[in-house]
Amino acid sequence: KNQVEQSPQSLIILEGKNCTLQCNYTVSPFSNLRWYKQDTGRGPVSLTIMTFSENTKSNGRYTATLDADTKQSSLHITASQLSDSASYICVVISIKAAGNKLTFGGGTRVLVKP
Amino acid sequence: NAGVTQTPKFQVLKTGQSMTLQCAQDMNHNSMYWYRQDPGMGLRLIYYSASEGTTDKGEVPNGYNVSRLNKREFSLRLESAAPSQTSVYFCASSRAYNQPQHFGDGTRLSIL
Numbered sequence: 001k002n003q004v005e006q007s008p009q010s011l012i013i014l015e016g017k018n019c020t021l022q023c024n025y026t027v028s029p030f031s032n033l034r035w036y037k038q039d040t041g042r043g044p045v046s047l048t049i050m051t052f053s054e055n056t057k058s059n060g061r062y063t064a065t066l067d068a069d070t071k072q073s074s075l076h077i078t079a080s081q082l083s084d085s086a087s088y089i090c091v092v093i094s095i096k097a098a099g100n101k102l103t104f105g106g107g108t109r110v111l112v113k114p
Numbered sequence: 115n116a117g118v119t120q121t122p123k124f125q126v127l128k129t130g131q132s133m134t135l136q137c138a139q140d141m142n143h144n145s146m147y148w149y150r151q152d153p154g155m156g157l158r159l160i161y162y163s164a165s166e167g168t169t170d171k172g173e174v175p176n177g178y179n180v181s182r183l184n185k186r187e188f189s190l191r192l193e194s195a196a197p198s199q200t201s202v203y204f205c206a207s208s209r210a211y212n213q214p215q216h217f218g219d220g221t222r223l224s225i226l
Contacts, residue, residue: 004156034214043118043204043217044157089156100211104156 003027004092004105012111013080021108023073023090031100035064035075036089038107044089047075077110085112116140118218120205126224127195135190135221137205145211146188147172148180150201151220157204163188164211195225 004025013019023033032051036044048057048064050073057064061084063076077084090105121136139146144165149157149172159172163182177199179191188207192199202222206215 009154041219043206043219045217046214049214102159104158106154106156 004090004103006088006090006105006108008108009106010109010111012113015080015082015112015114017080019077019080019110021075021077021088021090021110023075023092023105025071025073025090025092025103025105027071027092027094027101027103029094030068030071031093031095033064033066033073034091034093035062035073036091038087038089040086047088080110080112082112082114085110118205118207118216120203120218120221122221123219124222126226127192128226129195129197131195131225133192133195133223135192135203135205135223136187137189137218138187139205139207139216140186141207141209141216142185143207143209143216144185145208145213146182147206147208147215148178148188148190149204149206150174150199151204152201160190160203162211197225199223200225 007022034049035047038044050066061078066073087107087109089107092103094101118139147162148160151157158174161180163169166185181189202220204220205218208215
């Protein structure tokens with residue numbers, strides 16, 4: 001069964017510190033991988049999109065990496081701010097004959113404390 | 115631009131009642147989607163509309179129906195609500211079926 005597993009489920013970090021979130025997937029065949037940020041009470045917002053050939057992509061203080069061989073991705077948050085408190089969702093897109101399929105991870109909830 | 119607008123934001127229903135959740139987008143997107151999000155679980159696709167005039171089942175379609183009213187609007191209907199349908203429902207749209215999605219802020223639905 002195609003799955004997307006995220007770890008940790010939650011973490012608390014101090015403002016200004018860095019953190020790294022993990023995403024492991026078994027989805028096949030792979031098309032691309034996306035990271036979304038979801039603030040409490042809001043819908044997810046796209047942070048990065050990575051295709052098979054991309055290893056690293058940045059969006060401000062967010063840097064995503066992808067290892068398509070090991071089927072792992074990470075999202076690194078640099079110099080965290082209070083506004084980074086949110087859930088971060090990894091989504092893997094696979095290409096099927098009937099159309100693309102999106103598989104969502106359960107998310108990592110990040111709390112940044114002053 | 116408003117992006118993706120969902121109404122209502124909150125709703126409480128009794129078991130067996132019917133309800134339609136509304137979604138509209140102003141980005142001229144071709145594809146629209148309905149998801150549900152339950153605690154500790156990833157978003158699960160209920161139905162999608164790859165283009166105006168078409169709708170298809172997603173991962174968890176049972177108990178739901180959809181209507182792509184026009185290019186802008188995509189509604190989700192619960193014909194006979196059940197407590198298992200208590201969830202947060204998100205509508206999303208994208209320029210094409212394989213493009214990044216833009217999400218609304220959700221409808222929080224409780225069924226007693």
